[in-house]
Amino acid sequence: xxxxxxxxxxxxxxxxxxxxxxxxxxxxxxxxxxxxxxxxxxxxxxxxxxxxxxxxxxxxxxxxxxxxxxxxxxxxxxxxxxxxxxxxxxxxxxxxxxxxxxxxxxxxxxxxxxxxxxxxxxxxx
Amino acid sequence: xxxxxxxxxxxxxxxxxxxxxxxxxxxxxxxxxxxxxxxxxxxxxxxxxxxxxxxxxxxxxxxxxxxxxxxxxxxxxxxxxxxxxxxxxxxxxxxxxxxxxxxxxxxxxxxxxxxxxxxxxxxxxxxxxxxxxxxxxxxxxxxxxxxxxxxxxxxxxxxxxxxxxxxxxxxxxxxxxxxxxxxxxxxxxxxxxxxxxxxxxxxxxxxxxxxxxxxxxxxxxxxxxxxxxxxxxxxxxxxxxxxxxxxxxxxxxxxxxxxxxxxxxxxxxxxxxxxxxxxxxxxxxx
Numbered sequence: 001x002x003x004x005x006x007x008x009x010x011x012x013x014x015x016x017x018x019x020x021x022x023x024x025x026x027x028x029x030x031x032x033x034x035x036x037x038x039x040x041x042x043x044x045x046x047x048x049x050x051x052x053x054x055x056x057x058x059x060x061x062x063x064x065x066x067x068x069x070x071x072x073x074x075x076x077x078x079x080x081x082x083x084x085x086x087x088x089x090x091x092x093x094x095x096x097x098x099x100x101x102x103x104x105x106x107x108x109x110x111x112x113x114x115x116x117x118x119x120x121x122x123x124x125x
Numbered sequence: 126x127x128x129x130x131x132x133x134x135x136x137x138x139x140x141x142x143x144x145x146x147x148x149x150x151x152x153x154x155x156x157x158x159x160x161x162x163x164x165x166x167x168x169x170x171x172x173x174x175x176x177x178x179x180x181x182x183x184x185x186x187x188x189x190x191x192x193x194x195x196x197x198x199x200x201x202x203x204x205x206x207x208x209x210x211x212x213x214x215x216x217x218x219x220x221x222x223x224x225x226x227x228x229x230x231x232x233x234x235x236x237x238x239x240x241x242x243x244x245x246x247x248x249x250x251x252x253x254x255x256x257x258x259x260x261x262x263x264x265x266x267x268x269x270x271x272x273x274x275x276x277x278x279x280x281x282x283x284x285x286x287x288x289x290x291x292x293x294x295x296x297x298x299x300x301x302x303x304x305x306x307x308x309x310x311x312x313x314x315x316x317x318x319x320x321x322x323x324x325x326x327x328x329x330x331x332x333x334x335x336x337x338x339x340x341x342x343x344x345x346x347x348x349x350x351x352x353x354x355x356x357x358x359x360x361x362x363x364x365x366x367x368x369x370x371x372x373x374x375x376x377x378x379x380x381x382x383x384x385x386x387x388x389x390x391x392x393x394x395x396x397x398x399x400x401x402x403x404x405x406x407x408x409x410x411x
Binding site for chain 2: 007008010012013014038040041043044047048049050051052
């Protein structure tokens with residue numbers, strides 16, 4: 001898993017980290033049941049405070065992405081597959097929205113965009 | 126979260142200096158950085174907490190306990206690194222250790238030997254021949270050899286070169302890996318804390334200016350630079366500190382978004398801890 005903290009970003013540190021862990025879970029880089037690093041080790045490695053990593057883990061737990069077990073650590077949640085699928089769809093939809101916005105900006109029609117999508121889809125296979 | 130130290134209304138005055146009723150906490154499982162300029166009151170505060178000097182008033186609790194009645198237990202659980210010349214220069218490090226070790230019920234000779242090895246210190250070397258960095262490492266080796274839960278350090282890294290400072294900070298991070306450990310660390314070299322501190326405490330002229338999570342502090346403040354022609358009186362009020370030259374302005378603020386409305390071409394960057402500290406204690410950016 002990569003965690004890249006941007007100094008140029010307006011987003012607070014905990015949010016940058018949380019979003020990247022969520023992304024890693026949704027992409028399958030982190031699998032259900034994987035043990036996350038301890039709050040202290042993780043904080044040291046990415047150069048933030050333990051209060052920040054603890055907050056990230058707490059919020060991941062609240063949102064259903066992680067489960068903490070006293071004395072053992074925090075694990076990636078087995079998860080509600082439906083929730084996970086919804087999130088994955090949402091991720092793709094967001095990217096598509098971006099593409100649509102750009103297409104409109106550059107005067108590319110709906111048909112052209114659909115054709116581009118078909119071609120790209122086949123190329124990726 | 127439990128607190129390793131709770132300080133309430135601590136007062137001390139002598140000469141022209143005074144600690145004004147200061148209150149703060151050092152939470153468990155955190156490295157608390159205690160920052161401020163030389164003479165701001167860091168050492169006075171630490172010495173009062175440790176009862177090396179007598180405070181004029183206020184209370185200090187360790188893990189919820191008053192010092193009276195729990196002195197032995199509290200001292201046993203604290204490791205102290207203070208450069209107050211409390212070592213006897215004519216002794217070797219091993220001899221000095223033999224004087225200090227019996228004071229602790231949980232002295233761990235094996236840990237001491239291991240720490241001396243890690244820090245590349247020879248126990249047979251005389252204390253008078255130690256460099257400043259070796260002295261600091263020796264003090265830390267002693268502080269880490271009796272299973273302390275709390276390290277209290279007053280300017281442990283001042284006078285050390287950047288390589289030794291980094292090594293020193295790594296040892297502190299290593300100490301924190303176990304549950305239930307805490308550190309109070311005073312320094313005027315703020316960059317040391319940028320990497321390791323969890324909480325920050327800024328003291329200025331004997332008063333606490335802020336007590337805050339380090340990352341929240343870094344998230345809140347921004348450096349804003351821009352054209353002087355866009356600067357207005359109303360906009361100036363949004364800065365904590367601001368310097369203006371013929372070529373532009375540069376300042377520290379908590380209101381970067383609002384300032385961008387006044388000065389659309391301004392550049393916004395994250396601030397360093399040093400920038401933030403200087404903005405509060407009235408220093409000027411170059």
